[in-house]
Structures are given as structure tokens and as C-alpha cells.
Amino acid sequence: MLKQSDPKAPSTGYKEKLMRHRTRQFAMVAICVGGVLASNGSSSAQKAQLPGQDIKSSAPTPKTKEIATTPLTADDCPPATKYDNAADNSVRYCLFAEQKSLKRCETSYFNYIKRDANTAVSFSFRLEDSNWDFHDIFTSIFQIHSKPDPGEAWRCPIAMLAVQDHTLVMWDRYDLSPISTTTNGTCADEGNSIHGQDVFSEIPVQAGRWYDFALHADLTLKPSGTFTATLDNETIGSVSGPNTYNDQHEPFAKIGIYKPSPWQNAKRLCVDYRNVRVNGGN
Numbered sequence: 001m002l003k004q005s006d007p008k009a010p011s012t013g014y015k016e017k018l019m020r021h022r023t024r025q026f027a028m029v030a031i032c033v034g035g036v037l038a039s040n041g042s043s044s045a046q047k048a049q050l051p052g053q054d055i056k057s058s059a060p061t062p063k064t065k066e067i068a069t070t071p072l073t074a075d076d077c078p079p080a081t082k083y084d085n086a087a088d089n090s091v092r093y094c095l096f097a098e099q100k101s102l103k104r105c106e107t108s109y110f111n112y113i114k115r116d117a118n119t120a121v122s123f124s125f126r127l128e129d130s131n132w133d134f135h136d137i138f139t140s141i142f143q144i145h146s147k148p149d150p151g152e153a154w155r156c157p158i159a160m161l162a163v164q165d166h167t168l169v170m171w172d173r174y175d176l177s178p179i180s181t182t183t184n185g186t187c188a189d190e191g192n193s194i195h196g197q198d199v200f201s202e203i204p205v206q207a208g209r210w211y212d213f214a215l216h217a218d219l220t221l222k223p224s225g226t227f228t229a230t231l232d233n234e235t236i237g238s239v240s241g242p243n244t245y246n247d248q249h250e251p252f253a254k255i256g257i258y259k260p261s262p263w264q265n266a267k268r269l270c271v272d273y274r275n276v277r278v279n280g281g282n
Contacts, residue, residue: 131269136164152179169200171199180245182194
């Protein structure tokens, strides 16, 4: 952010009275038009002040950024890629090969998850039977993500459930640093401050059948952290210790499909979801 030099304090006498008069005029105009006007002098800029502000202050006091805490959901899907199926009370998320640049169709669950507290996410999913393209490059079907702080780049998600070949895999990442170092990509690569760990891998998965997935975790930077995944009520992976990023914002969940990898044989990829619950919220 560029820093402006401090404006000089107004002089006394006639010049001071004139400045105050002009300041009041500019403030009245600003209120009428809903903005703040500026008066440019020959040597430095003097911003008009609104009522209640001290015209002698050298700089405004920075406001503390308020972070919303009300739970909300938000879709990030291209047109005609998310469908409701009333027959089995499911929602279908799709991506199409003809829209290769559109890599995701997901719903984000903001402010449902908090660090250092019990987190429970559960849902049923089904890979579309006739079109799923099994190959060795992953396609994500669930994520725990985190918004970067000022000065940080977007990083790989905290956790990801993905289809790779004919199996399910899940990774977790954490970073104790307040500002992540990402000099070599945005994941847990050499030279970065992000650490990665496998929650599970090589869990067989088939297209066309329903699976019940659940995550129970205490997302924390502490050594006491827990992270356990189950499939059809059986534990398939668990890790302990730090398991999240050191961010100002709380983590958030993402349900849906994300495909950053090249397309192979399929013309479309779809995943059906139902019974989605994120810490008790649907």
C-alpha cells in the first residue's frame, strides 16, 4: 500500500478560518453525494473531513476488519452444471469436457467450522456410473479450505477427498507460520512452509453406488489435533497433531467437484450428493 506524506497542520488566523470554512463546505457536499471530496492545493492534498473527524489529525485511525460469522452457503458452478434430483433427494454436480476452462462446481459452507473445536462433516456420494473417467490424476469431491490472509497467495486446500484411479485418497496440510511461504507452488512442496500428510489412500471406489463419508476433526495448530475419516461407518484413516493453516479466517467446507487435471476419455464428470451436514447444518 502506498503511503502518503502527512498533511501540514493549518496555520492560524485568517488562513485557519478560511480552511475550516472550506472544510465544512466540502463535508456538506460529501454528505449529499455519498462520497468524500478532495481539495488539491499547489503543494499537498488536503482531504475533506466528515463531521466528527479531527481535521488536525495527521492520518485516519485504521478500522479493525470485521469478519462475518453468520453461517452461509455459496455456489461456484458454471450454468447448468448443478441439478436437484427429487427422486432420491440428491444434488448432482457436473463438469463438462467442452468447458475445460471451468474446473469446478462446488458449494462452499462458510462459518460452519471453527478451529480448536469439534468439526463433523458427513455426506453420501455417488460417482455417475456411465461417464466417470478413472485415471491416475486426481479429481476432488470434497475439501476443507481456508481463505488467505493479506500478503498470502491462495494455497492448496487444508484437506481434500479425491478420486485417483479406482481409489479414494485424502490429504491434509498445515502451516504454523502466520504467513505461508509458497516459493514452490502452493502445496506442501519443498521450500514452502506448508506441511502435508496422507490421511488415507488406495481405498477402492466404484461408480454407480452410494457411499457414506464422514470426517471428525479438531482443526488446530496444536499437537493435540485429531483428524479421522470414515467410509460406510468404518475408519479408513486418522492423523494427529497440527492439521490446519494459521489464518485470520476460519476454515470452510466445499462440497462438489473440482478437476484441475486434463480431460481423458469422458465428456462429463458428475457426482451425486445427499444428506450433507456440516457441523449440524445442511
